[in-house]
Amino acid sequence: MTWCFGCEKDKHGDELALCKDKEHDIDYEHLYSSPTPQTEKKTKVPDVKTIIKATLGQTYVESTIVDGKPMFLCNINGEVKTHERITHDGVIYVPIEKNSCGYAEYEYTKQELDFFKEKSKTKQYLLNKIWDIVNHFIDSTEMVKTLVTVDLLQTYCLEWIDSVHYLYFVGETESGKSTALHLFKNFGYRCMYSNGLPHADIYNFYGTDEEACGTICEDECQDLGRDKDKVATYKNSYTRGSIKPIILNTSNTKKQVYYKTYGLKVFAGENIPHDKGFKERLAIIHMVEGTPEGNIKRPTKEEKNKLKTLRLGLLYWKVANIHEGLPDVESKLKNRDQELWEDFLRVAKDTDFEERAQKVVKFYTNQRHEGIWNSLDAELFKLVLSQLNGGMRLKMGKFWSKLIGDQDEIEGELDGKSFYPNEFSKTISQNYLSNLFKDKFQAKKETHWKVIENKKRRITEYVFNENIIKRLSHKYNVSHVSTSDASGQGMELTHAQATDLHHLDHITEVSP
Numbered sequence: 001m002t003w004c005f006g007c008e009k010d011k012h013g014d015e016l017a018l019c020k021d022k023e024h025d026i027d028y029e030h031l032y033s034s035p036t037p038q039t040e041k042k043t044k045v046p047d048v049k050t051i052i053k054a055t056l057g058q059t060y061v062e063s064t065i066v067d068g069k070p071m072f073l074c075n076i077n078g079e080v081k082t083h084e085r086i087t088h089d090g091v092i093y094v095p096i097e098k099n100s101c102g103y104a105e106y107e108y109t110k111q112e113l114d115f116f117k118e119k120s121k122t123k124q125y126l127l128n129k130i131w132d133i134v135n136h137f138i139d140s141t142e143m144v145k146t147l148v149t150v151d152l153l154q155t156y157c158l159e160w161i162d163s164v165h166y167l168y169f170v171g172e173t174e175s176g177k178s179t180a181l182h183l184f185k186n187f188g189y190r191c192m193y194s195n196g197l198p199h200a201d202i203y204n205f206y207g208t209d210e211e212a213c214g215t216i217c218e219d220e221c222q223d224l225g226r227d228k229d230k231v232a233t234y235k236n237s238y239t240r241g242s243i244k245p246i247i248l249n250t251s252n253t254k255k256q257v258y259y260k261t262y263g264l265k266v267f268a269g270e271n272i273p274h275d276k277g278f279k280e281r282l283a284i285i286h287m288v289e290g291t292p293e294g295n296i297k298r299p300t301k302e303e304k305n306k307l308k309t310l311r312l313g314l315l316y317w318k319v320a321n322i323h324e325g326l327p328d329v330e331s332k333l334k335n336r337d338q339e340l341w342e343d344f345l346r347v348a349k350d351t352d353f354e355e356r357a358q359k360v361v362k363f364y365t366n367q368r369h370e371g372i373w374n375s376l377d378a379e380l381f382k383l384v385l386s387q388l389n390g391g392m393r394l395k396m397g398k399f400w401s402k403l404i405g406d407q408d409e410i411e412g413e414l415d416g417k418s419f420y421p422n423e424f425s426k427t428i429s430q431n432y433l434s435n436l437f438k439d440k441f442q443a444k445k446e447t448h449w450k451v452i453e454n455k456k457r458r459i460t461e462y463v464f465n466e467n468i469i470k471r472l473s474h475k476y477n478v479s480h481v482s483t484s485d486a487s488g489q490g491m492e493l494t495h496a497q498a499t500d501l502h503h504l505d506h507i508t509e510v511s512p
Contacts (some may be wrong), residue, residue, distance in 0.1 A: 002026060048092045052101070052190070052213045055159075056088035060322040062315060063095035065107040070095040073106075073113075073315070075322050080117060102192040102205060103185075103214070106315050116316040124351045126317060127153060129310050131353075133187075136303075137179060139290025143363060146356040147283060148180060154347045155189035155264050156318040158212035160325040163239040165340035165364075168221070169268040171287035177268040180285070181217040182296040184266050187311035189318075190214035199230045203244040203259035210260065211240060217266045225273030235277045237261035239339065274425045279371060280336065283364045337365045369477075376424040377440060378476040379410050380433070384441065385478065388464060394443070396460040400430055437462045441472060 004011045004019045004026055011019055019026060053062045061072040061083075071082045072095050085094045098105055131149045138145060151167060158164070169177035185193040190213065192205055197218045206213050218224075225231060236242050244259040272284060294303055326346040333342050341361045348357035372378065387399050404414045412421035412428075419428040426432075437443040443462035450459050472478075 046087060046090050046092045048094060050096055051093050051209055052096055052207070054093065054210050056086055056093060059086060059088070060319060061086055061093065061095075062106070062319055064315070065098055065105045066113065067109055068098075068107075070097055073108075073319050075319050078323065080113075080316070080320050082113065101190070102194075103190055106312060108312060112312060113316070116313060120320065121313055121317055123153070123317075123347075126310075126314060127348070127351055127353050129313075130187075133306065133310065134183060136294045137183060137292050137296040138176060139292040140176065140285075140287065142356070143360055144285050146353060147285070147360050147364075148183065150344060150348050150353060150357055150360075151264065151266075152184065152188055153314070154344060155184070155191070155215045156314050157326060157343075157347055158189075158263065159318075159322060161240075161343040161346075163339040163343065164264045165344070166234070166238065166264070166282050167266045167285060168272060168282040169266075169285045169287050170270065170272055172270060172289070175287040175289050176292070177285075177287045178219055179292070179296050180287070181219055181266055181268050184215060184217050186296065186299075186307045187314065188215045188217070188266075189314070191217055193217040193219070195220045197230075199227060199233065202230065202233055203246065203261050206259055206261050206263060208257055208259055212263045213260075215264050215266065217268075219268045221267045221269035221273065222271045224267070224269065225275050225278075231273065231275050231278050233261055234265060235275070235281065237263065237265075238281050276375060276377075280368060281340065282368075283340075284367060331361075333361075333365070337368070340368075341365060372475065373477040375476075376410075376421065376426050376428075377436065378478075379421075380428075380436065381441065381472055381476050382478055383407060383409055384437075384464075385469070385473070388469075392464045392466060392469070394437075394462045394464065396430060396433065396462065399433070403428070434460075442468045 002011055002016055004024050060075040064071055064073045066082055074081050074083055085092050130152050134145050134149050169180050171177045184191050233244055240262050242262045244261050246257050248255045248257050327349045329345045329349050331342045331345050345357055348354045387394055387402055404419055410421050412419055438445055443464045446461045448459055449456050
C-alpha cells in the first residue's frame with residue numbers, strides 16, 4: 001500500500017496507477033503511515049507546518065523552488081531527492097511559498113538538479129569558485145579576499161559549527177564596503193540585506209523553529225551603537241543555542257516565544273560602534289577605494305549566471321553533505337579566540353586555503369587583543385596598579401584626584417563631577433569607577449569613617465586580590481608591574497605578554 005496525499009488514502013494496483021496518471025503527490029518513500037481501519041475515525045488530522053529548513057529524524061530538508069513549484073531538497077539516507085512535503089511525528093511539513101522571504105529563493109530546474117547530482121563538487125572546488133568571484137568583484141588584499149571566501153562557504157556550514165565571528169567592513173563612501181555585503185547577498189546562505197534593520201526584523205527573520213535559518217547583512221551601521229537592543233541581540237547570537245525571548249500579546253493573552261538568533265552576520269559602516277562586547281566579536285576590515293574588474297551592483301548577464309549557478313551549487317552541496325560535517329582541527333586557540341575562529345579553520349581544512357586561513361586567524365586574533373589592550377578599561381587598570389598601596393588597597397578619593405589631575409595616561413577634561421577622556425566615548429564618574437572596580441576588577445568595597453580636621457568623613461576603599469590582579473595584567477598586556485604585598489615588601493608581577501598568541505606560534509607571521 002502507498003499513501004496518496006491527493007486522495008489522503010492508501011492506494012495500490014489500478015487505483016495507484018490512476019493517481020499517478022492524475023499527477024497526485026505520492027509518498028514513494030513510505031514516510032507516511034495510514035491509520036489502521038479500527039482507529040481511522042479517531043485519528044487526528046496531521047498538522048501542516050511551513051518551514052525553511054529542518055532536520056526531521058534522519059531526513060534533512062531545505063525549502064526550494066523546482067520548476068516553479070515549492071519543493072523540499074532533501075537528504076534521505078544519504079541520497080538527495082525532492083519532495084513536496086515530508087511527514088514526521090504526525091506533522092506534515094511543507095516548504096515556504098515563493099516570494100515569502102527576504103531574499104531570492106533557490107530556484108532549480110530538474111535538469112539543474114540532475115547536473116548537480118552527476119557532477120558532485122568538493123569543498124576545494126567550491127572555495128576556488130568563490131575565490132574567483134570574490135577576486136573579480138573586490139579589489140583588496142589577499143587576506144581580506146581569503147576571509148570573505150571562507151566565510152561565504154561557512155554560511156552553508158552552520159549545522160556543523162557552534163560559534164562564529166562577524167565581519168565589519170569600514171571605510172568612506174565608494175570604498176567597496178557595500179560591495180562585500182552584496183557578495184553575501186548574491187550567494188551567501190539565505191542572506192537578508194538591509195539598511196537600518198529594525199530590531200524586531202532580526203529575530204523574526206530567524207524565527208522559532210530551526211537555528212541558523214539565514215545570514216544577516218546590515219549596511220550603514222555607523223549608528224548601530226545607539227540601538228542597545230539590537231546590539232545586545234547581536235552580541236548574544238554568535239553562538240549556537242542563542243535565543244531572544246519575546247512576549248507576544250494575542251487575543252488578550254500573553255505568550256512567551258523564543259526566537260533562535262544564532263547565525264553569521266556581516267556589517268558595513270563609515271565607522272565602528274564603540275560597544276566593547278560587540279567589537280570583540282568582529283573581524284574589522286578597513287576598505288579603501290579600488291578598481292575591481294566587475295561591479296556586483298550592476299552584474300552582466302554572464303556574471304548573474306555564474307552567481308546563480310554557484311549559489312544553487314552551494315545549497316546542493318550542503319544538502320548532499322549534511323551528514324558528513326567538517327573535519328576537526330587542533331588550533332590551540334583558547335577562550336574567545338577559539339569561539340570566533342576555530343570553525344573558520346575547519347572550513348578551510350584539507351584545502352589549498354588552509355595555510356591562508358591560518359594567516360587570517362593570526363592577524364585577526366591579534367587585532368582583537370590589541371583592541372583590548374588599548375581599551376579604556378586597560379588604561380584605567382594601569383592607573384589602578386600605579387596607585388595600589390602595600391595592602392593591595394586603593395582609596396577612591398585618591399584615585400579620582402589622580403585621574404583628573406596629575407597623570408598623563410588618560411587625557412581628558414573635567415566637567416562637574418564627570419571626566420571626559422579624549423580618546424574614548426565614555427563618561428567617567430566615581431560611580432562608573434566603583435562598578436568597574438567591583439564588577440570587572442573584582443575588588444571588595446570597604447567603607448569606614450575617619451575624623452579629618454575635626455570632621456567625620458566617610459572613606460571608601462577597594463581591596464584587590466593579588467591573583468585577580470595577575471590575571472588582569474595578563475589580559476591587558478601589562479608586564480613588570482611593581483607593587484607591594486601586605487607586609488610592605490616589594491613584589492613584582494612578572495608574566496608573559498598578554499595572549500601573545502603563543503597558541504598560534506606554528507602559523508606564519510603576517511604584518512598588519
